[in-house]
Amino acid sequence: MMNELLRVEDLHTHFDSDQGTVHAVDGASFGVNRGEIVGLVGESGCGKSVTARSIIRLEDPGRIVSGRISFDGRDLTRADEATLRRVRGEDISIVFQDPHETLNPVFPIGDQIAESVRIHDGGSSQGLLDFLGVPPFRNRTAWNRAEDRAVELMEQVAIPDPNGSAAEYPHEFSGGMRQRAMLAVALASDPNLLIADEPTTALDTTTQAGILRQIWTLRDQRDMGVLLISHDIGVVAQTCDRVVVMYGGQVMESGPVDEVLTAPKHPYTRALLECSPRNLGRDERVSTLEGSPPDAVGGHDGCPFADRCRLATSDCRSGDIPVVESDPGHRVACIETPADSRGTPTVAASGQPRNVVAPDGGDEK
Amino acid sequence: MSEDAANSAPHRPVGARWRRWYEALTTTRLTKLGAGLVCALFALAVFGPAVSPYDPAAQALAHRLEAPSLAHPLGTDQLGRDVLTRLLHGARLSLGIAIAVTAVRLSLGTAVGLVAGYVGGWVDEALMRLVDTLLAFPGIVLALVIAGILGPSLTNVMVALAVVGWASYARLVRSSVLSVREREFVTASRLLGRSRAHVLGRHLIPNVVAPVVVLATLDVGGVILGTAGLSFLGLGAQPPTPEWGTMLASGRNYLRTAWWLVNAPGVLIMLTVFGFNLLGDGLRDALSPTQSAHIEQL
Amino acid sequence: MRYLLKRLVTTVLVLGGVSILTFSMTALTPGDPAVAALVEQTGHQPSEETVVAFREQHGLNEPFPVRYADWAIDTLGGDLGQSYSSEQTVASMIGQRLPNTVELAAASMVIAIAIAVPAGVASAVNPGGRVDYAAQFGALVGVSMPNFWLGYLLIIVAALWLDLFPVAGSGGLDHLVLPAVTLGSGMSAVIARLVRTTMLDVLDAPYIRTARSKGLRERIVVYKHALRNALVPVVTIAGLQLSYVLNGAVVVEAVFQRPGLGTLLVDAIFARDYPVIQGVTLLVGVIFVLTNLAVDLTYRYLDPRIDRRGEPA
Numbered sequence A: 001m002m003n004e005l006l007r008v009e010d011l012h013t014h015f016d017s018d019q020g021t022v023h024a025v026d027g028a029s030f031g032v033n034r035g036e037i038v039g040l041v042g043e044s045g046c047g048k049s050v051t052a053r054s055i056i057r058l059e060d061p062g063r064i065v066s067g068r069i070s071f072d073g074r075d076l077t078r079a080d081e082a083t084l085r086r087v088r089g090e091d092i093s094i095v096f097q098d099p100h101e102t103l104n105p106v107f108p109i110g111d112q113i114a115e116s117v118r119i120h121d122g123g124s125s126q127g128l129l130d131f132l133g134v135p136p137f138r139n140r141t142a143w144n145r146a147e148d149r150a151v152e153l154m155e156q157v158a159i160p161d162p163n164g165s166a167a168e169y170p171h172e173f174s175g176g177m178r179q180r181a182m183l184a185v186a187l188a189s190d191p192n193l194l195i196a197d198e199p200t201t202a203l204d205t206t207t208q209a210g211i212l213r214q215i216w217t218l219r220d221q222r223d224m225g226v227l228l229i230s231h232d233i234g235v236v237a238q239t240c241d242r243v244v245v246m247y248g249g250q251v252m253e254s255g256p257v258d259e260v261l262t263a264p265k266h267p268y269t270r271a272l273l274e275c276s277p278r279n280l281g282r283d284e285r286v287s288t289l290e291g292s293p294p295d296a297v298g299g300h301d302g303c304p305f306a307d308r309c310r311l312a313t314s315d316c317r318s319g320d321i322p323v324v325e326s327d328p329g330h331r332v333a334c335i336e337t338p339a340d341s342r343g344t345p346t347v348a349a350s351g352q353p354r355n356v357v358a359p360d361g362g363d364e365k
Numbered sequence B: 001m002s003e004d005a006a007n008s009a010p011h012r013p014v015g016a017r018w019r020r021w022y023e024a025l026t027t028t029r030l031t032k033l034g035a036g037l038v039c040a041l042f043a044l045a046v047f048g049p050a051v052s053p054y055d056p057a058a059q060a061l062a063h064r065l066e067a068p069s070l071a072h073p074l075g076t077d078q079l080g081r082d083v084l085t086r087l088l089h090g091a092r093l094s095l096g097i098a099i100a101v102t103a104v105r106l107s108l109g110t111a112v113g114l115v116a117g118y119v120g121g122w123v124d125e126a127l128m129r130l131v132d133t134l135l136a137f138p139g140i141v142l143a144l145v146i147a148g149i150l151g152p153s154l155t156n157v158m159v160a161l162a163v164v165g166w167a168s169y170a171r172l173v174r175s176s177v178l179s180v181r182e183r184e185f186v187t188a189s190r191l192l193g194r195s196r197a198h199v200l201g202r203h204l205i206p207n208v209v210a211p212v213v214v215l216a217t218l219d220v221g222g223v224i225l226g227t228a229g230l231s232f233l234g235l236g237a238q239p240p241t242p243e244w245g246t247m248l249a250s251g252r253n254y255l256r257t258a259w260w261l262v263n264a265p266g267v268l269i270m271l272t273v274f275g276f277n278l279l280g281d282g283l284r285d286a287l288s289p290t291q292s293a294h295i296e297q298l
Numbered sequence C: 001m002r003y004l005l006k007r008l009v010t011t012v013l014v015l016g017g018v019s020i021l022t023f024s025m026t027a028l029t030p031g032d033p034a035v036a037a038l039v040e041q042t043g044h045q046p047s048e049e050t051v052v053a054f055r056e057q058h059g060l061n062e063p064f065p066v067r068y069a070d071w072a073i074d075t076l077g078g079d080l081g082q083s084y085s086s087e088q089t090v091a092s093m094i095g096q097r098l099p100n101t102v103e104l105a106a107a108s109m110v111i112a113i114a115i116a117v118p119a120g121v122a123s124a125v126n127p128g129g130r131v132d133y134a135a136q137f138g139a140l141v142g143v144s145m146p147n148f149w150l151g152y153l154l155i156i157v158a159a160l161w162l163d164l165f166p167v168a169g170s171g172g173l174d175h176l177v178l179p180a181v182t183l184g185s186g187m188s189a190v191i192a193r194l195v196r197t198t199m200l201d202v203l204d205a206p207y208i209r210t211a212r213s214k215g216l217r218e219r220i221v222v223y224k225h226a227l228r229n230a231l232v233p234v235v236t237i238a239g240l241q242l243s244y245v246l247n248g249a250v251v252v253e254a255v256f257q258r259p260g261l262g263t264l265l266v267d268a269i270f271a272r273d274y275p276v277i278q279g280v281t282l283l284v285g286v287i288f289v290l291t292n293l294a295v296d297l298t299y300r301y302l303d304p305r306i307d308r309r310g311e312p313a
C-alpha cells in the first residue's frame, strides 16, 4: 500500500523478570495508513502499551527480540540513536498512558510544550546550555517563538486561558488538562503519526469527547495517522477507521471497524464484544470475560486464547496459527475461522478455503 | 536480636530467618569483602597481640624511626617501638570501644524510641524535641565539647560519643512503632482481641531489627572514626596507649622523615571503617526488599 | 505560609534547647569550673582569694537559672562574654576566626559538588557498569577515610614531596587548596552516592520517557529533566552536609594549623575557657539549625509541588 505509514511485522518484545522472560508482545503484526485512525484494543496486560512503546523504541527495560517496525520505509528496529531522535522529534509522537507524572513536575507546562517545538524546529542542533536556559547560551528569539507556538497549541487542544496556563506547573492542572497538555506536547512536533495510549481513560465523558474530537480534527487537518489505544470499544467504534484486537501479545483480528465490531470472526473478539456492550463504563476494565488472560511469562505455543476458547481443539495448542484474510483488509488468526460471521462458529465447511494462509501483511509480497 | 525476631514471628521458621541474614551477607562481592575485612580485623585484634614478638610499650631508642623492614614490617616509631605490634593492640582497643559505644547508643536509642512511640502524648513530644536538639549539633563537635569538659581520657570520649549518638536510633525505632501502631488499626489484629503488647511484640520487633542492625553496622565505622578523631585532637587516649588516632597524632612531627608513622594507622583506620561500611551497605541493600515485603504481608 | 510559621516556631524551640544544652555543659566539669579554669591559666592550684575574686568577676556566684538567663539575654544582644584566658571578648575572637572557617567550608563544598554531581550522574546513567563500579568504590573509600589522615597524606605528597602547596597555616588561595580538598573529597563521597540513588529513581520516572519521546538528546534528558528533579533531595542532603563540614573543620583545621572556629574551640577546651566554648558551640548549633531551615525553604523553591500544598509529603 502506497500510503502505509507504519508497519509492525511479527514484533516480539520481551522483559526479564524474576519469574522468567515475559513475552509482552509475542508476534504482533499490523499497520497504520496516512490519515487513518486505527484502534488497538484488548484486555489489560495484553501488550498494547508495550507495542506502542516499542514503535518509538522506548521499550526499555524490555527489548525487541525480533520483528520489524518500518516507518515510512525506514526500519526503526535497526535505526541508530540519532535517527530515532529525528523520528521522535519530527515524525512520531506519543501520548503515554499513565496520566500521572508524564509531564515533568518541575517545569511549567508552557516550557515543556515549547521544548517540543524547539526540538522540532531546531533539528539535531540541541545545545545543552541553550536548553538548560543558561543566559548567554539561551537562544532568546527561538524560545520566544516556541513559547508563542506553545500557546497556540494549548489553544488548539482547548486548554482555557492558554496564556495564563502556560506558566502553571503540572500539579496545578486537572487530570483532563494534563492529558490535553500531553497532547499539545505530542502535537508540537507536527507528527505524521500520533500514538495515543488511552488518552481519555481517566476523564469524564465531556472531556473525553472533546479530546477525541480534537484528534479527529487534527487527523483531517494534517492527514496524520493515529494509533489509538483504548479499552473502550464504544470510543473505538466512534473514532476509528480500523481496529486491531490484541490478546496475549498477538493480534487476533484486524480490519475495518464496521466489519470487526459488527461481524466479529475471531472467538476472542466475539467474547470481548459480548461482555462489553458499547456503552461500557468509562474506566471499567474488560474483565467480565471468563477466565483470566494468559500468563505472559515464557510465552506460549499455539493460540494464546486456547485456554479460554470454547472452540479450542488440540490443533490450537501447538504450532503456528494461520492468519486468514477473510475479506480484503480483514484478518483473523484462528484455525476455526468460520465463514459465516454470525452463525455459531463451526469448522469452516462452507467452501471457504481453509488453511489458505495469508500471513498478516502477506498481501504485499 | 534476630533470635527475638525469629521467636516472635512463629510463622517463619527460625532457620529461614537465619538464612536470610546469611544470604544478606553473601549476596554481593563487595559485601563479602566487607565481611571478610571485618572478620580479619577481629582475628588480628584477638590473636595478633599474642603472636607479635614485641611489647607495645617497650622503648628501644637505638632503633627509633626505623623504616619498614623484615624485623619491623611497618617500621618503628620515635621511641623505637614496633608500629605493627602497637597497631594490633590498638585494634583491640578500637574494636572494643566501637562495639561498646555502639551497643550503648543502640540500647539507649531503642529504649527512648520505644517509650516515645508507645506512650505518645507529651512524653513523645518532649523526647523528640530532645532528639531534635541533639541532632541539631554536628556530632563530633558536641562530643568534642563534652569529652573536653569531662577531661581528656578514653573513657570520657566513649561517654561523649555514646551521649551524642543515640538520637538516630530513637527516631528510627519510634517511627517503626508508629507505623506498626497505624497498621494495627488497618489489620484485624486488634479486633481479634489481641493485646497491644502482643501486636507490638509480634509485628514491631521483627520490623525494627533489620534497620537497627543496619544502622548499627554503619555506626561502628562512625564511632571508630570519632574515637580516632578525638584522640587525634588529644582528648582521648593519652600516649603511650597504642590507640590509632593517638599514634597518628604523634606521627605528625615526622612527616618528612618517617612517613609510615601517620600512614600505617591511617590505612588501618580506613580499612576498618571501609569494612563496616561495606557490610552495612550490603546488609541494607539485601535486607530492605525483604523487609518491605515483610511489612506488606503483615 | 502556615507551614513556614510552624517551621519558625520549631526552629526557635530547638534553638532554645541548643542554648540550654550549650550553657549547661559547664556543669559537666568534674569539680569546680572556676578552679579548673584557673589551674589551666596559671598552672598551679589557685588560692582561696583568687577563686573568690574570679567567681565574682565572672558572675559565677549566682544560681544556675539566673546565670543562664543573664547569659541568654546578653547573647541575644550579641554579647557572648569575656574570655577567661585572653583579654578579648568572645565575640571578637569568633569574629576573627569565623571568616577562615567560612572560606574553608565554602571552598570544600564547591569541590565536593564539582566532584559529586558528575560522578553520581555517570554512575546512574549506566548502573552496574565499570564507571559505576569505580565511582561507588571510590565513594565508599572516600567516606571511610579519616580526613585527618587524608590531610597528612596530601601534605606528604603535595606539599613535602612535590612542593606544590604550603604545608600549613592560612593566607592566600594556596593555603586553602589542601584543606579544602581534604574536607571536600570526603563530603563528595556522601553526595555522589546520594546523587546516584536519586538519579536512578528519577531516570525511571514517566516524565523522563516523555522527554525521550520528544526526540531530546540524551544529554539534555539527563542534565535538564532528570538532574533538575534529582537536585531536590540532593540540595537537602548537601545542605545537611554542613554538619560534616563543621565536624571536619575542627579536625582539618588542626591538621593544617589554620586559625578557625575549630582550632579556637579545641584551644578553648584545653584552656577551660568556658565562655569561648559556650560561644563557639552555640554558634555552631545556630548555624546548623538555620542551615536546616534554609535548606527546607530551598527545597520548597526547587519543588513547585510542595509550595502550595502547605505540608511536605
Ligand SMILES: Nc1ncnc2c1ncn2[C@@H]1O[C@H](COP(=O)(O)OP(=O)(O)OP(=O)(O)O)[C@@H](O)[C@H]1O
Pocket: A015, A016, A017, A022, A023, A024, A042, A043, A044, A045, A046, A047, A048, A049, A050, A051, A060, A061, A062, A097, A231, A296
Ligand atoms: N517494565 C516491565 N517489566 C516487566 N514486565 C512488563 C513491564 N512492562 C510491561 N510488562 C508486562 O508486559 C505485559 C503487557 O503490558 P502492557 O502494559 O503492554 O499491557 P496493556 O495492554 O497496555 O495493559 P493496560 O490496558 O492495563 O494498559 C504485561 O504482562 C506486563 O506485566
Ligand code: SF4
Pocket: A266, A267, A268, A303, A304, A305, A306, A307, A309, A310, A311, A312, A313, A316, A321, A333, A334, A335, A336, A337
Ligand atoms: S485458534 Fe483455536 S483456540 Fe484460538 S481462537 Fe481459534 S479456535 Fe479458539
Ligand SMILES: [Mg+2]
Pocket: A048, A049, A050, A097, A197
Ligand atoms: Mg497500557
